[in-house]
Amino acid sequence: MKQSLIIALDFPDLLQTETFLKQFHSEKLAVKVGMELFYQNGPSIVSFVKEQGHDVFLDLKLHDIPNTVKMAMTGLAALGADMVNVHAAGGQKMMEAAMEGLDKGTSAGKKRPLCIGVTQLTSTSQEQMNAEQNIAGSLEDSVLHYANLTRQAGLDGVVCSTHEVKNIHERIGHEFLTVTPGIRSAGGQTHDQKRIATPEQARDFGADAIVVGRAITGAADPLRAYLDMKAAWEGISC
Numbered sequence: 001m002k003q004s005l006i007i008a009l010d011f012p013d014l015l016q017t018e019t020f021l022k023q024f025h026s027e028k029l030a031v032k033v034g035m036e037l038f039y040q041n042g043p044s045i046v047s048f049v050k051e052q053g054h055d056v057f058l059d060l061k062l063h064d065i066p067n068t069v070k071m072a073m074t075g076l077a078a079l080g081a082d083m084v085n086v087h088a089a090g091g092q093k094m095m096e097a098a099m100e101g102l103d104k105g106t107s108a109g110k111k112r113p114l115c116i117g118v119t120q121l122t123s124t125s126q127e128q129m130n131a132e133q134n135i136a137g138s139l140e141d142s143v144l145h146y147a148n149l150t151r152q153a154g155l156d157g158v159v160c161s162t163h164e165v166k167n168i169h170e171r172i173g174h175e176f177l178t179v180t181p182g183i184r185s186a187g188g189q190t191h192d193q194k195r196i197a198t199p200e201q202a203r204d205f206g207a208d209a210i211v212v213g214r215a216i217t218g219a220a221d222p223l224r225a226y227l228d229m230k231a232a233w234e235g236i237s238c
């Protein structure tokens, strides 16, 4: 999923998902199935999207005791998603257990899904982190701390905002994936996001993938919005 623009399929049902995807004709997409779609439709939504030829990031952000996460990941590995994730705040042992579960659930001859750790949600601001999570210091340090922990646990990368990408790549390495939500066109509505960036900024800072939801799914012409975002992300002028 490197260098992808991942569309967040934040829809409640299969019909809306199907109608949305039809607009892209035969374009092979990278999409994200999150809690809204997964919890209301069940695991078959992953095979439904995969059967249409799209890459799937299953964004369920697991966060529980190590054994529970391990068992859950064993089940998720069998669904055929290309990438899954956990909350890094669950700790190193929990993330190691997630990897064990994924290895166990991946059928022989198949590739294990990539696994990444959510650092600080892009809807979290510096002030919120200090006051509500009772974490002192800068948000950038907290993200780097979680990125290091994620790396030590053997995961493939992190979810972070575009603003922390450069620091993570410089300190941990460029092969460590940075997947960045909170992407908006210049002047676009921010909604509940706090650490936002444009696709051009994401590219300049070296993000490995961007996640775009409402700026595409809520647009009057989603295909046009997708093509414009993709061109901006890839540095192509239309």
Ligand SMILES: O=c1ccn([C@@H]2O[C@H](COP(=O)(O)O)[C@@H](O)[C@H]2O)c(=O)[nH]1
Pocket: 008, 010, 034, 118, 120, 121, 122, 123, 159, 160, 181, 182, 183, 191, 193, 211, 212, 213, 214, 215
């Ligand atoms: O830190 C995070 C982790 C995940 N997300 C998810 O990405 C999309 C973003 O949607 P927009 O409509 O583009 O804001 C959404 O599915 C989130 O669950 C995130 O935003 N931040």
